[in-house]
Amino acid sequence: MELDLVDTDARLRHLAQVIGSSTAPPVRYEAYPIRNPEDPKQGFLILAVPRSPHGPHAVTTPPVKASEKALRYPRRTGSRTDWLTETDVATAYHRRFTEAADRRQRLVDVEREALAGLPPSNMPKLVVTMTPEVPGDMPINRESYERHRRDIPQGFLFERVRIGSRRLIATSDERTMNYQHCELHRDGSGAWINGIPAQTAMFEGTESHYADVNVVVDELQNMLKLLAAHARDRAGVSGTMLVKAAVCAAPHWHPHGPPRPNLNPVLPFRIDQTDQYGTRHPLLSTQSCAYADAEAAAFVDDLTDGSPAGASDRPHR
Structure with missing residues (x-):
């Protein structure tokens, strides 16, 4: 993402707040600001997201009512974003818990x-x-x-x-x-x-x-x-x-x-x-x-x- 890097710390705090409040469980990532050598105030912010053992991760969607907060589960397929069905979500949660048990047995x-x-x-x-x-x-x-x-x-x-x-x-x-x-x-x-x-x-x-x-x-x-x-x-x-x-x-x-x-x-x-x-x-x-x-x-x-x-x-x- 291209952005103004004048106040990088403030932007990173805002980004962490947005990601933490709009994903569940929160997605872990590493942020790497890359400054333009010709203009240090400009550059790119690279977000590296490792494979997560805590999937599926949900994202919030605009509420239908003011008192509601809906969660949806995206899955990236090539250049397209698909949304998991209820069966897909249940299967993913089952896989999370079985893999956790498998990891302990692996240890x-x-x-x-x-x-x-x-x-x-x-x-x-x-x-x-x-x-x-x-x-x-x-x-x-x-x-x-x-x-x-x-x-x-x-x-x-x-x-x-x-x-x-x-x-x-x-x-x-x-x-x-x-x-x-x-x-x-x-x-x-x-x-x-x-x-x-x-x-x-x-x-x-x-x-x-x-x-x-x-x-x-x-x-x-x-x-x-x-x-x-x-x-x-x-x-x-x-x-x-x-x-x-x-x-x-x-x-x-x-x-x-x-x-x-x-x-x-x-x-x-x-x-x-x-x-x-x-x-x-x-x-x-x-x-x-x-x-x-x-x-x-x-x-x-x-x-x-x-x-x-x-x-x-x-x-x-």
Whole structure:
């Protein structure tokens, strides 16, 4: 749309008000003012509208009576706008709810498949899983594989990248204590299982593993960035991601984890705070558990940029 860009902020506020009041549920969009280099006061405003998981979206139509406000459901077909019938609307709402259930099951499936690929371990793990509300599509061929194989390990602990079923699998050396296992799916979903850098100490006469809370948070932020960047930059995902983060004392404590391995007994695991010398371990809780998780929904751009803003959250358990 061509317009006068003298007061861009005011125009954007007005546009947001109009779209918010005339669509239901409100349509999400990104506005990009493009100024004319020869006349900065003039230019174009580009509205980018990603595919929405919340369709169908209704628009208001002029009321028949002053007290009425009618909603109609448009559907673009080529250069023509069609209007959904009552049956079309009912079908679209049914699809919205079934796809929401499918996405949650997809999150569980991606997490379960990654856990099944772990080598036997009794060490604490941080598990982060994501799936997009609107699936993307990452091509997997020889050219893209070679590019991803060179790109993925940069800045992280991965040493090997291989192809799995509709996914890329990146792993570190299995002999390392902080083993890394990451699966990046074609639809933009992903799971990263990170061996938490843990130390051993005595707590009330019991030997335990512990990790500093800041270390765990830093690891979590790196995992969120990589998985979201994969979804956005490789699979072309836009909009929101369903995210789950879980901490477990060992993989077999995870509800979808592998069987308990025939290894040395697992030690209790704690997340504590330490001083700058790593010698003080104030307790963050009076209770401990072998497994805890949390779920949220966040925009993929926020996650990639390192500032996730959860649209909805489910607390830790």
